Amino acid sequence: MYHILAADSIKEEGLLPLLEMENAVVYRGQTDSGEIPLERIDALLVRSATKVTNELLDRMPSLKIVARAGVGVDNIDIEAATKRGIIVVNAPDGNTISTAEHTFAMMASLLRNIPHAYASVKNYEWKRNQFIGSELYGKTLGIVGMGRIGSELAKRAKAFEMNVRVFDPFLTKERAENLGVISSSFEDVLKSSDIITVHTPLTKETKGLLNWETLKLTKKGVYLLNCARGGIIDEEALAEFIENGHVAGAALDVFVTEPPGDHPLLRLDKVIATPHLGASTREAQLNVATQVAKAVRTYFEDKPVSNSINLPAMSRDIYEKIRPFHQLAVQMGSIVSQCLKEGVNEISVTYSGTVASLEISYLTKALLSGFFKNRIDTSVNEVNAVHIAKDLGIVIGEKVSGNSSGYANSMSVTVKGDNRAFTARGTYIEHYGPRIVNLDGFNIDFHPEGNLLYIQHMDRPGVIGRVGNVLGENKINIATMQVGRKEVGGEAIMVLTFDRPIEDAIMSKLSETGDIVSLNRILL
Numbered sequence: 001m002y003h004i005l006a007a008d009s010i011k012e013e014g015l016l017p018l019l020e021m022e023n024a025v026v027y028r029g030q031t032d033s034g035e036i037p038l039e040r041i042d043a044l045l046v047r048s049a050t051k052v053t054n055e056l057l058d059r060m061p062s063l064k065i066v067a068r069a070g071v072g073v074d075n076i077d078i079e080a081a082t083k084r085g086i087i088v089v090n091a092p093d094g095n096t097i098s099t100a101e102h103t104f105a106m107m108a109s110l111l112r113n114i115p116h117a118y119a120s121v122k123n124y125e126w127k128r129n130q131f132i133g134s135e136l137y138g139k140t141l142g143i144v145g146m147g148r149i150g151s152e153l154a155k156r157a158k159a160f161e162m163n164v165r166v167f168d169p170f171l172t173k174e175r176a177e178n179l180g181v182i183s184s185s186f187e188d189v190l191k192s193s194d195i196i197t198v199h200t201p202l203t204k205e206t207k208g209l210l211n212w213e214t215l216k217l218t219k220k221g222v223y224l225l226n227c228a229r230g231g232i233i234d235e236e237a238l239a240e241f242i243e244n245g246h247v248a249g250a251a252l253d254v255f256v257t258e259p260p261g262d263h264p265l266l267r268l269d270k271v272i273a274t275p276h277l278g279a280s281t282r283e284a285q286l287n288v289a290t291q292v293a294k295a296v297r298t299y300f301e302d303k304p305v306s307n308s309i310n311l312p313a314m315s316r317d318i319y320e321k322i323r324p325f326h327q328l329a330v331q332m333g334s335i336v337s338q339c340l341k342e343g344v345n346e347i348s349v350t351y352s353g354t355v356a357s358l359e360i361s362y363l364t365k366a367l368l369s370g371f372f373k374n375r376i377d378t379s380v381n382e383v384n385a386v387h388i389a390k391d392l393g394i395v396i397g398e399k400v401s402g403n404s405s406g407y408a409n410s411m412s413v414t415v416k417g418d419n420r421a422f423t424a425r426g427t428y429i430e431h432y433g434p435r436i437v438n439l440d441g442f443n444i445d446f447h448p449e450g451n452l453l454y455i456q457h458m459d460r461p462g463v464i465g466r467v468g469n470v471l472g473e474n475k476i477n478i479a480t481m482q483v484g485r486k487e488v489g490g491e492a493i494m495v496l497t498f499d500r501p502i503e504d505a506i507m508s509k510l511s512e513t514g515d516i517v518s519l520n521r522i523l524l
């Protein structure tokens with residue numbers, strides 16, 4: 001049974017994909033309510049109110065997926081989640097239109113004094129001369145951050161015949177031309193705009209993007225808008241620039257601390273504000289809740305999850321192509337981990353043939369997860385495998401090669417330890433399944449599954465018979481057996497599969513039969 005917590009008043013109707021699951025129970029409530037069995041929760045759905053901190057994750061040991069019903073993930077400690085192998089997904093486009101429309105409404109309200117005029121009329125006043133506003137027509141709107149919301153806002157501003165100048169370091173010329181906006185430097189946007197609005201995520205780079213220094217570059221009488229994240233415009237600097245008359249007014253939907261309480265900006269008449277309402281429409285809330293509910297369900301159904309923040313994006317088609325190799329990669333990681341029983345410094349994976357054109361970084365992560373599974377206590381998967389390798393100081397190599405050794409596709413992994421290296425090569429054969437075709441330089445061919453025994457021995461008469469005898473005497477049935485060697489009379493290997501694991505006592509007996517170099521149980 002999956003335990004799912006929907007926090008932060010996520011729209012009930014959108015939870016339908018989860019409520020329809022027979023093997024899931026959905027709790028509603030806050031993580032700090034004391035009423036939710038946090039230790040049992042497998043999936044957590046949040047908006048911006050719940051702070052998914054390292055401490056909260058500590059209290060949720062079963063958590064596998066955090067789904068943000070919205071865009072901004074700055075309330076989630078992605079690093080901490082990733083280290084624990086927890087997938088983080090969001091709903092990137094479900095509230096774009098609502099937020100762009102809200103920003104537009106804030107801009108119009110600010111320039112036409114609508115909130116002030118409304119309050120005055122409600123107070124039975126009729127002060128028409130006190131609320132003279134400005135037209136949007138012909139004004140220059142500066143947009144900082146030209147992603148989904150910035151672009152939708154630009155379209156609306158163009159419809160009002162505004163000039164739109166934008167700054168976004170990742171905006172291509174072609175896209176700017178298609179949107180009919182002028183792509184400029186940050187400084188140019190600051191200097192030339194009558195109204196400036198920010199639509200970037202809150203990151204180390206964007207925190208305080210508009211600050212004591214950069215605000216000085218803006219036109220006297222500029223209007224500022226922040227419907228993205230509190231802190232992108234430095235709140236103290238903004239208050240000062242409004243008070244000294246440089247900034248004509250500001251419209252804020254977001255604050256550094258929410259709710260802001262008795263905030264200096266709220267005491268200023270030239271500031272209009274809403275309580276983080278950008279995404280608060282029926283449509284947006286249904287969209288984002290449905291998107292994340294579907295993502296969580298997809299995850300529990302073991303299918304590829306889209307919109308993951310900490311996993312590569314993959315379409316269903318691509319996932320179907322990659323799936324057989326994914327299984328092979330995990331098994332190869334596990335095999336080399338069990339065959340080279342020492343600390344490793346380097347793991348390099350080479351892809352060739354058809355597999356090389358797939359999402360190989362995902363396969364490398366899968367291989368690493370197989371490698372670490374038997375070595376470390378923490379649960380390991382594609383999300384945290386690279387972090388674990390880095391923490392252990394293991395160098396990861398990944399490359400594509402033109403030489404697939406005659407196979408349609410081939411994956412080869414070499415792990416280097418303090419004393420020696422070990423290589424395995426695998427392939428996936430249509431209608432036949434995954435095969436390991438080389439171990440430690442020996443050509444071989446076996447299906448990587450179940451209880452295996454990997455024996456390195458000398459290529460001498462009688463070795464195979466003696467191994468068979470020990471197993472037979474102990475009533476161990478050999479399911480399959482493969483042998484490989486490099487040269488007559490040299491070193492050779494055997495890979496045997498069994499219906500059950502081989503006990504320690506039998507391993508000792510096998511090691512005492514002559515000409516055995518090493519023995520390794522491999523459990524896949």
Ligand SMILES: NC(=O)c1ccc[n+]([C@@H]2O[C@H](COP(=O)([O-])OP(=O)(O)OC[C@H]3O[C@@H](n4cnc5c(N)ncnc54)[C@H](O)[C@@H]3O)[C@@H](O)[C@H]2O)c1
Nearest residue numbers: 071072099145146147148149168170200201227228278279
């Ligand atoms: N008020 C609300 O209710 C509400 C609703 C939705 C989103 N948001 C906020 O709005 C933000 C933007 O949402 P979006 O869907 O448009 O995201 P997006 O990812 O589509 O767009 C963000 C854009 O910012 C650009 N960018 C990043 N760093 C930049 C920098 N230093 N300078 C200039 N541009 C930079 C990126 O290139 C990208 O194009 C979200 O991160 C979220 O925090 C708020």
Ligand SMILES: O=C(O)[C@H](O)COP(=O)(O)O
Nearest residue numbers: 047048049070071072279
């Ligand atoms: O990033 C977002 O999607 C918005 O800030 C919406 O936040 P909310 O879900 O708390 O309304």
